[in-house]
Amino acid sequence: MSKNTVSRRILLGGLTAAGAAGLVGCSGNGSGGPAAAPAPTGTELVGKTNLEIYAWTNGPTIDANFRKRVALFNKEFTGKYTAKINFLPYDQYWQKVQLQYAAKKPFDIYYWDVQAYAHYKKNLVFNEQPVIDTTPMVDANAYPTKLYDPWKFDGKNLFCVPENIQSMAMFYNKSHFDAAGLDYPDATWTWDKVVETAPKLQKSTGSKVTRWGLDIGSLGIWWGIQSLSWAAGSSFVDKPLEPTKFQMTDPKVVESMRFVQDMMWSKHIAPRPDERAGVAQNNGGFASGAYSMIADGTWNISSFQQMKDKWAMAPLPKYEGNSVAPYWLGGWVIPRQSAALSAAQAFATWSATKFQPQMAKDHDWIPLQNAARESQDMLKGMPEGFEAAMKDLSNARIGDIYTANMQQIFNEVYGKNFEQLLNNKLTPEDAAQKMQDAATKLLG
Template sequence: MKKGKSGWILLLVAAMLVTIAAGCSQKPGGASGSGEKVVLEFVRWSNGPALDAEEEDKIKRFNESHPNIEVQMTLLPWDETFRKIELSLATNNPVDLFYWDVPAYAWYKDGLFKNLQPYFDRDLNMDEFDANLFEPFKFDGENMYAAPENYQTLTFYYNKTLFDKAGVSYPTADWTWEDVLAAAQKLTVTEGGKTTQYGFDATALGIWWAWMALSWAQGGQLVADVHEPTEVTLNTPENKAALQFIQDMIYKHKVSPDVATKDAGGLGFQTGQIAMYVGGDWDLGSLKEITDFEWGMAPIPKWGDGRATPYFMGAYVMANNTEHPEEAWEFIKWAMTENQKTLAEQQSWIPVHNPSRDAAPTPEWAPEGYKEARLNWTADGRIGDIYSIKWREAFDKYVAPMQDEIFINGGDVEAALKKAEQEVNALMKQ
């Protein structure tokens, strides 16, 4: 899940620590080919009781089906996970496997990731995957360094009960952002000078990898290279149009609460006071518990004829110095193939294996539009990550304040974009 985004800055020192000369006692487990059981150390972060239980079940099933390998998983809070991995990779005996998130790119730059391309070429039928969506993990442009297990994406949620009450037609795959605005105006309710129901929650688009969907759909881009961008293009017509549209929904059209109003009133989709919002497919875990009203899903709206859907990938990384590369790959391969059927049935994550995803039954709790919105976005997918260490620093210093100026303060969009672009690119060129 994308909760790790808030912790980017904690790991900017990663590259410094890998020079530590540290010894470490041998991990338990025999060497490859010795006939003894090989123990693999795997570290990932906790996602809460329900998802952690699925992870533990996965490890249990793999170990039972592979008597010569034992994966020992450690679940930690997000920041502790990366501190543990960081220190481990600085030793001569690192963890064998860990779960990917953006801060780990620093360790790839230090040569600490195993090149997985030879294993992909040897053991995977890439016709069973959307290989083009894997391209961002070819950090050098040619070879895979992280092995995707699942996708996460953004989708459009709406309150069917409020739509029915207002006599508004449900969103479809053909909806544009202008359709969203028109519906939001009909779904916003004001009584006694106070808004009691909002048609849309524009504040949910207040992070770059969400609002960029509106810019990408126009043909815009933030960077030419998500790995090592040399400049960021913030002050563009596409970005300006996208951000102005979102800001206008809050301050001009008043169909969305601002951040202060939303926080003060505890407003959210689940309260029944918001008719539409864009959120992660990971929101389904809580949304499926709603009983007070009916709700549905639709694809991200178009801008004109264009559509772009941000996506992210959960993936495994193998430490370059693991003593058991074949056994570590066996676990990765199993997670990308055999276990994808179970992953699809659990419905918590979107499987990367197309046959497993296509064969999975639709869950009983699935709302209207579930399959189209959650599973049929791949042709429009755009990676919602930028890996450069400088970008993570630039985001915290300049892009986040720019977003606050636009969405919280209601400031001038073009001026905010221009200022942030100058600041970010000065940093990128250092």
């Protein structure tokens, strides 16, 4: 994602409780279990041929690349399909998706995020496995097919067509390290090494810190902290797809929360929330040189490319002897009432197959296709360490949790209590207990 896009903190904020309740009133196209979308025959067209594509805006660079993609699709399918892409701000996007379903006039095709799981639960989207089975996407040598598993919501089938992948890494300012005469982070680094190194990179004028050696970045979000609990051998839930219990009070989870809180408060090697806000108000951040290291999402690569300083990336540091990164799949959802089914399937599968090398060249997203993701076109212009960070995908775990009430849990439980934890207003033990109790009630 680009510099101007919302963070995944906002992305996972999603529908409000009232919005989720409104979706319950929607109905699918018929009764019974999720319907399988008819596989394309190459001759028979289902629905209109002018396709309306919807996505949320990701800032000028990625939006422009999406438009370029649609133009290439139109050229590829001249005389058969014509596509147009529409962008909405993220919060308005999901409200509009919901309203269109309620009116029984859903978008022809729209971009996936975790909110769409509620649409699957209401039987509003097609099972796209028959379509995917006609493509190279099922070849384990060509695609990381094991990473599809969390999206097989019924245990067997994909209900969205994946096309790209994102993860987390440690980004660092090479210029700062060079000036301090320090070795760069690499795959051998631990979080203890980060804690040791950060003060050596910090700059101050009097009592005012003018440059922090570390910002917690995405460790300030629930799915970032959960990556530490994974490394320690635990997790927030027993399983990411339809969890049956929360594990917030597991001592390993509590200690991962304490570790992040301590970096900001007892150790104070990273800025506290009010200090982070001050940096942001001055248009600061990693890209401006305000931080020397940050654990953050790979969607920031395109914005970091504008930096004046030299920079690079490394796999997430080891915690308790392990490094486990989260990953997310991006892709396309096709409603069962799509008015342009054949065109929507063509666009989604083309984006996930033939378009993948161009995605690598454009560097807007990280391609799902192995050859494209590992190609010289992808690696050229990417920061040092990108290839090493991508190798960690084989051990990565899905960074979302899928259950009917999860949006409410994200908003009302995780959001509020993690904010108090990071502001040092709750101990890790108290935050864990509050989240355990409240989330368990909502899960039931």
